[in-house]
Amino acid sequence: MNWDDLRLLSLIAQEGTLRGAARKAGLSPATLSRRLDALEEAVGQKLVERFQGGCIPTAFGADVFALADQMGEIALEVERTRDRQNAHAASGVVRINTDEWLSYFLTTRFAPFHEAYPNVEVEIVTSHRPYNLARREADIAIRPYRPEQLDLVTRHMGTLSFGLYCSRDVATRHAAAFASQQWASMPFVGFDEPRSEFQSDRWLRALPGSPVPWMRCSYGLGILDGVAHGAGLGVLATFLANDQHDLVAAIAHIPELDQDIWLSMHRGLRTSARVRAVVDFMGQVFSQYRETGR
Structure with a gap:
């Protein structure tokens, strides 16, 4: 038995057609078909019922597919072991x-x-x-x-993903406005004028009632620094905010900024x-x- 043919058998099971499996394997459909014939001859039983619209494994073929998948996982683990050693x-x-x-x-x-x-x-x-x-x-x-x-x-x-955040101190000092999202009475931090067309800054400036950011930065981490140290509300990547222990989400997720x-x-x-x-x-x-x- 050619063990590499079992890998091809897994591709046939995954793709559902000889043409799809052949394309993924970098072979012609005719070559793949011959390899499948050789494998079926080697095991002595039919593995796949072939139809014009695709392939369906026989009962025996389904068992062999499962074993081929296990062999694939073992091969991947061998590669991972090699990579660790190298x-x-x-x-x-x-x-x-x-x-x-x-x-x-x-x-x-x-x-x-x-x-x-x-x-x-x-x-x-x-x-x-x-x-x-x-x-x-x-x-x-x-x-x-x-x-x-x-x-x-x-x-x-x-x-x-992105959200709108401020420090816990800002949320406390503006508790009523923060809770009701009355943005007009709260301070904001954003990008400076040359970067006002950034998607996050356009969203911030379009927020209903929000004032122009009183603190404006030329770089994103400046916004993080300002927000974290109580300068006001600002748009931050959620992973950044999650790394900080003293930030509060006014809007935890802004889908249009994904x-x-x-x-x-x-x-x-x-x-x-x-x-x-x-x-x-x-x-x-x-x-x-x-x-x-x-």
């Missing part, structure tokens, strides 16, 4: 280009990476201007949109051990954020 072999510098909110998100969560990959150095380059990955200005980009360049590999990492976060890198870096290590770690970080909001 962690010290990955080395070099990985440059990540991202914006301010996501820069804070990464820098406050990357410490465990160094323990697992001590020879990989990480540079987090913060800018509102996206760096050109094709020209290798950076290795990886984390951005709130999906890039369209054909030579890039992209991966959806999650959704960044941002889909995409990782992208040049396809030529897919086999780089140092880049793969960083990408895998960020996948874990964003997975935890999706589950816990932190």
Whole structure:
């Protein structure tokens, strides 16, 4: 028996058609069909009933599918074990280009990476201007949109959410207005005029009755600092607010400000051990954020 044919069998079960499984495996449908024939001959029984609209496993085939899936999980665990053992072999510098909110998100969560990959150095380059990955200005980009360049590999990492927050002291001093959302009598913190077209600032300035922010900042973390130290209400990424112990949510979630976060890198870096290590770690970080909001 060709054990690799069992992997193809799993793809057939997942896709439901030979054509779909062949495309995922990088084979022609005719080649995949021949491989399936060879596997059925090797096991001595029919595994799949083939119809014009797709494939249905036989009773025996369903049992073999389940075993093939177990083999797939074992193969993945072998790869993970290999990666753990090879962690010290990955080395070099990985440059990540991202914006301010996501820069804070990464820098406050990357410490465990160094323990697992001590020879990989990480540079987090913060800018509102996206760096050109094709020209290798950076290795990886984390951005709130999906890039369209054909030579890039992209991966959806999650959704960044935002809320309206203030310090506990501000909420106490303006308790009546805070409770009834009478914004006109409360102080606000926002972006300065050159950044007033940012989506979060447009939302803030359109809030019914809200005054123009009396404190205006040229960078997002300035808004966090102002809000955390009692300057007023401000729009913050929810993960930022969750990291603070003395903030109160006036509006915990502003759905229209949600941002889909995409990782992208040049396809030529897919086999780089140092880049793969960083990408895998960020996948874990964003997975935890999706589950816990932190």
